[in-house]
Amino acid sequence: MRAVRDVRALPVLEAALSGRPEGRLLAADLSRRTALGLRLSSTGVCVLEVPEVPADYSLGRSRQTLRRKVRAAAKAGVGWREVTDEDEQAALARRLDDHLPQKRDRRYRQVDSDHSHMVGSGLWAVAEDAEGTPLVLSVTPHDGRWAQLRLFIALGDGPQHSDARYLLTQAVVETLSARGVRHLFDGRSPHELTNGLRHFQRMLGFTVVRVRLSRAEVSAEVRSLPAPRAEGPPARHADLERVG
Structure with a gap:
């Protein structure tokens, strides 16, 4: 009963999503049934x-930590x-799928993953080192004032990858802001996150x-658009990494 009361006390935001493929994708994820059997949007x-x-x-x-980490990343090139x-995008998705089975933290390892279904979906952004090697990859579909952090994964486990997470977070948020987005959500319920991920968020x-x-x-032109391309399985815990 206390949990129900606490959930009902949460502030409520309205998400007006269009019938475009991105809007339908965001609506589907917000309507997803969580492990509790309830819709994500309502819990x-x-x-x-x-x-x-x-x-x-x-x-x-x-944002002191954010600024410090961004400065460290920029200083390293x-x-x-x-x-x-x-x-x-497809090449980066393959690179990600090749890397996931080798993750240092076994909680974030994935075997036989396939992120090719995300190609062409939303804002793709990559953080790279001074030599152009990809460090962190993000995919953020958006519709109107709403966006989803659908993928945010480091392609390695070193300190530079950790700093690059902050730099790319800042870049993605600022880019979305310039495009008129005002709400960025993670498609998982808080109880589906590790303590590290909750702290990072x-x-x-x-x-x-x-x-x-x-x-x-x-x-009418938008309503006549075809349905979004078939999506893969719901994102797993590797789709947003905790701070190393």
């Missing part, structure tokens, strides 16, 4: 409020870029809210 969603001014995300005492070419500004889904007004 608590980890959401980051994206500021209207991109640079505002890094301001304030709560780490940069980031958006990946728009689908052939390169709190440090980045995620809070737990309930989400009320509604249908955005869309044009």
